[in-house]
Amino acid sequence: MSETNEHSRLFLPSKSSPSTSTTEVTISWSNLHVETRNSSSSCWSSISSSCFRRHKKKQEKSRILLQDVSGTARTGQILAVMGTSGAGKTTLMNALSGHYGDNLLVPSGNVYLNGFPTTDTERRKSGHIGYVEQQEYFIDTVSLEEHL
Numbered sequence: 001m002s003e004t005n006e007h008s009r010l011f012l013p014s015k016s017s018p019s020t021s022t023t024e025v026t027i028s029w030s031n032l033h034v035e036t037r038n039s040s041s042s043c044w045s046s047i048s049s050s051c052f053r054r055h056k057k058k059q060e061k062s063r064i065l066l067q068d069v070s071g072t073a074r075t076g077q078i079l080a081v082m083g084t085s086g087a088g089k090t091t092l093m094n095a096l097s098g099h100y101g102d103n104l105l106v107p108s109g110n111v112y113l114n115g116f117p118t119t120d121t122e123r124r125k126s127g128h129i130g131y132v133e134q135q136e137y138f139i140d141t142v143s144l145e146e147h148l
Contacts, residue, residue, distance in 0.1 A: 025113055027096060027129065028072040032109035034065045034088075034095050065091045065105070098123035 038061065066088045073079040081089045094100055095107045098120035111118050113126070123129055138144075 024075040025129070026072065026074045026115070028070075028112045028115075029096060030070040030110045030112075032069040032092070032095055032107065032111070033067055034091050034105055034107045035062045036065065037104050037106055038062050062106070066095065069109075096123070097129045 069088075069092060081092060083089050091105065094105065095109075096111060100107070100120075107120070111123065113123070113129075118126075
């Protein structure tokens with residue numbers, strides 16, 4: 001399927017108002033699972049056997065950050081994601097939007113836009129998924145829609 005057809009199948013027609021146009025999007029997710037990649041420290045100062053042994057012990061195992069998470073957010077609905085520090089709120093939002101920053105997260109599960117399964121790349125490129133982080137800084141002369 002071409003990229004144009006792939007993109008257009010994910011979204012409903014726009015609804016226009018005098019000031020903005022919006023696209024209705026329902027995002028749902030099921031069996032979402034996110035874990036960290038295995039990573040290990042490296043020693044740049046010297047390549048010696050003692051350095052290798054010391055850092056081999058520090059090799060990190062992957063950690064499960066989210067396990068079997070499911071939900072739905074519909075157009076016009078306000079969705080609050082709440083939890084204590086470290087509960088996985090930002091991880092969930094990054095997994096849903098397809099943004100993983102430094103690429104240390106490994107997501108699996110299903111994320112749907114308007115009932116169609118999507119890839120991380122499709123969600124990133126769609127231009128229809130955004131969220132406001134807790135400590136986001138805003139420019140007074142820019143609307144919320146423009147920030148998203």
